[in-house]
Amino acid sequence: MIEGKTCLITGSTSGIGKEIAIGLAKMKANVILVGRNKAKCQATTEEIWRNASISTNKNRVSYLLADLSSQASIRQLANEFLDSYESLDILVNNAGVFLSRRFTTVDNIEYTFAVNHLAPFLLTNLLFERIKASSPSRIITTSSVAHRGAYINFDNLQFERGRYNGVEAYKQSKLANILFTKELARRSGGSGVTSNCFHPGGVRTNLVQSNPWYYRLIWAIINPFLVSPKKGADTAIYLASSSKVAEISGKYFVNRKPVRPSELADDHDTAARLWKISEELTE
Secondary structure, eight states: OOTTOEEEEESOSSHHHHHHHHHHHHTTOEEEEEESOHHHHHHHHHHHHHHTTOOSOGGGEEEEEOOTTOHHHHHHHHHHHHHHOSOOOEEEEOOOOOOSSOOBOTTSOBHHHIIIIIHHHHHHHHHHHHHHHTOSEEEEEEOOGGGTTOOOOTTSTTOOSSOOOHHHHHHHHHHHHHHHHHHHHHHTTTTTEEEEEEEOOSBOOSTTTTSOHHHHHHHHHHGGGSBOHHHHHHHHHHHHHOGGGTTOOSOEEETTEEOOOOTGGGOHHHHHHHHHHHHHHTO
């Protein structure tokens, strides 16, 4: 079902994203990686060629460069994609960060909110008409069980006031992923485009590598209890390829099954308000 389909995957040079790319490439999809570092993108592309046993048509795996913390870079990424590819059947918004301290991007936006939520929001909207023209097509966003217990603090959305809490910022961004998915599904109903998100599980990734030593120590201690990136990628690959979810949209998946998220993640008014603010922040 996915053979020959064009798939764009952010955060795809390591961890879950790379395993999603490998899985889809093995199904003979045309996979475009998105990463910041050219050398790493090239190395990952070659690794996927080997893992997916691609020898005759290596053009099925390629890459585009982008820094998803920069809206200008995201716009350039979208333009380069639209100039180079005639269709977009599957968009996987997978890139994400966790930061223990507050940083702002070149656009003066809190970094976690910018990369984890605004980047997929902006990229999806910039590419939506191409995705719609390619329908039936799918948009998949990596969320997390961390959204439970989180809320969208519209009065302090970017944690500008008070003490910064990296865990709360991350949880808020993962809740935003679900609200974005649901509002996108509502807005795109009848277009042939589905929008779903998923929790990959507790996965052994490099999510905390740029944080202080004590975060890395905690990560190292719990590492044996986490699942592999390959296992974490399974639900995303399923959402991208299975005929069983072809008509399903606006859902949150765990282990290939739709699961009810937190009560707030199902709140339409919150989703609509977040969408409006996201539009304003990405104008």
